[in-house]
Amino acid sequence: MDEVGFAHFSAREVAKRIGYSIGTIYNVFGSYDAFILAINGRTLALWRDHLVRRLEKVQQDRLRAAITAYFEFATAHRHAWAAIYDFRLPEDAAPPERYQDEVRAIFDIVVAEVRAALAPSRKGDAEAITRSLLASVHGHCVFAMNGTFAMLGEKAPAEAAWDRVQEAVSAMTPGQRNQR
């Protein structure tokens, strides 16, 4: 997946490379969608691992380190990372519990960091704020990876994301105005 990307990924090709027949993959995973979901779940686990390792090495500037880790992983595994978002389940179907847990595990790590950076009176909103900041950082990462930023002349996407996070966290500091 990381080699060819979601668009050119092929279950048949995987079967060929691991020395099994195509039927076996379907027996094991049940469907193409489930197969992709398993791969993306693994990518999420690798991503979380990368994030944890980066945070282990740092005392200060932990939010900054988290953002850097976000961009690092996306850059190092562009295709596998993009596949997480390129793939979409059928309208109705919800992702399996395991997959959701993996997403929430990453989320929880970031929540802890955000909460630590917030003023005491705002720690209760840590989850909502984290969802929003994660989305912001993700948007910057998407535009960096898909060429939108290049088109618009942005040359330091991670720094821009960091600026936005700093602003938000600053606004949540004692003696500030913004709500939510």
Place this chain on the structure above:
Amino acid sequence: MDEVGFAHFSAREVAKRIGYSIGTIYNVFGSYDAFILAINGRTLALWRDHLVRRLEKVQQDRLRAAITAYFEFATAHRHAWAAIYDFRLPEDAAPPERYQDEVRAIFDIVVAEVRAALAPSRKGDAEAITRSLLASVHGHCVFAMNGTFAMLGEKAPAEAAWDRVQEAVSAMTPGQRNQR
């Protein structure tokens, strides 16, 4: 495209529905990628049109209206909107000039609105700030559309995006600290 989404889109099916043969589509567009790019370019034009119409109707809260228009279009044309980001050109190739112009046209509209909301001393940074705010809003929209926000319990994505934009613009108001 808007009907079936990028993953299930088929040039052959299009040919069938418009009463032409598959060969004709290739004669006209040259390749599948070019075909998709033409469709996505049209989607961008429709998106810009929607944005313009929404801004025409408003005097105050224009930034807020722009964000709402962003989410409105993505919601009303989920598949076509997603296709803009699901499709990726081969690593090296750059999108055709026409496509880039369409992206920049939308960008320019937003820049004007952001500039108007900024303090005079910051108007020079309007483009960089707009790139970043667009990315933030985009990230919120992506998470809203692909189910990530649902997984994490976020119920008001557009409002969260608006909060982040307000914070950023507030920080760029006279008597504030943040740089960049």
Place this chain on the structure above:
DNA sequence: TAAAATATTGGACAGTGTTCATTTTCGTGG
């Protein structure tokens, strides 16, 4: 060792993008 359970196979099917020699259609000058 025999029987039952599990794992693996690969052919068949309907679909895809892509190419391109062939055919059809159209506009124009005689």
Place this chain on the structure above:
DNA sequence: CCACGAAAATGAACACTGTCCAATATTTTA
């Protein structure tokens, strides 16, 4: 009205895809 050249449209052929599933092979159990 016809003929001829240019432009437009065709669809068969190719190599690929996901999906299914009866048949086969392997392993475990009795």
